[in-house]
Amino acid sequence: MISGWEDIRAEVLRRIRVRDWPPGALIPTEEDLAAEFGVARATVNRALRELAGAGVLERRRKAGTRVAALPVRKATLDIPVIRQEVEARGQVHGFRLLERVEGVPPVPVTSRMGLAPGTRILWLETLHLADGRPFVHEGRWLNPAVLPVPLPDFAAVSANEWLVAHVAYATGDIAFAAEGAGPREAAVLGVAEGTALFITERMTWTAEAPITYVRLAHAPGYRLQTMV
């Protein structure tokens, strides 16, 4: 018996999978489906909206709803705070603040953060540990102009967690890449120079000003996993 919107989503997916509704095909209107399943149109709408959000369907007013021909698989990643990530593995998280200075970031960073050249901001270098072993090397530029004062002792509080709790976050973007370990990363993570490292870069903004730019270099073996 088909009743809830999840049932309807499942049934629509089934028909797509058995090629009842092949890729590119137009499927019945919400009204027709509502009549067929004996539910309200809003219920069908909810189911179809979810599938469209997942990239399985493409919907346009008047044009109707089609099965996506080349479905863009949308993968959802959870980007947790590092401490949670370590603890989720059943390991103990720790970190050491390696450096804290004020200075002018290199040009690529100033331009990506949209800062005037020569602006002095805060640099934090941190090594995160899992069960005492190097897990992630974190390099972070922080824009003190948008931070509440007084700043904490970042040797005691992880910058990430302090920011989450004290700064009104707005938007940002994340990028992933692979790079060979530089001399500094190699030394801190205890690997050979040039070792392939998984890199995460994050940029965070308030409505107007940049808050922080972070580069994480993960120890070898790190995998970012997702379910589709």
Next chain:
Amino acid sequence: MISGWEDIRAEVLRRIRVRDWPPGALIPTEEDLAAEFGVARATVNRALRELAGAGVLERRRKAGTRVAALPVRKATLDIPVIRQEVEARGQVHGFRLLERVEGVPPVPVTSRMGLAPGTRILWLETLHLADGRPFVHEGRWLNPAVLPVPLPDFAAVSANEWLVAHVAYATGDIAFAAEGAGPREAAVLGVAEGTALFITERMTWTAEAPITYVRLAHAPGYRLQTMV
């Protein structure tokens, strides 16, 4: 004037950002908010549901709705077909089938695909090109038992696109990692052995049986980007 669910979502976000509702705080019930904004409860529900899906709010029946204390940033990645990815950069996509044989995959692959040891399946090795230059090295194990016959000439049709069009896709998972280039990848991509490569691994299933396992080794410089 606040009316639609997007307005309500924006207003709730604003109150969170200005710390009207700080992290961890309980916010008013749907009913209260509906009364305040002068809309139906379903409209408030829609707005709050979206925010909960984005990881900004945490909702539990009876317990109410809280501002997430450590917001798990949910990043959504679009995983397009390689051809679309190349064309989106304004480059011309091409590919060369390097090898097509039947054989027994190595143990890690059989176990991850859940195949009986010794099962012979299809192996395809493909090099994808962007403007004629190496873009991605693709190694793919295909389970012919679940594929429609006849199989196409994979030298003419990209395996990925043929699968999308002809096989009822079901579920799968994706993983990302960084690895040093092996001898084969180095030769095919034209880089030195050990060069850091961005690796994508995908496993796809029907309801019961494994369809395909793919390992993509991206040429240096590849970045996976997302907006939060």
Next chain:
DNA sequence: GAGTGGTCTAGACCACCTC
């Protein structure tokens, strides 16, 4: 112009969970 999806309403019942 007209058909389709997008959204909203007012009310209702239910499932779940904390108290």
Next chain:
DNA sequence: AGGTGGTCTAGACCACTCT
């Protein structure tokens, strides 16, 4: 046990866009 979110309904109007 009662409050809260989760969902459904029947109807309505609107926005978009294809023809």
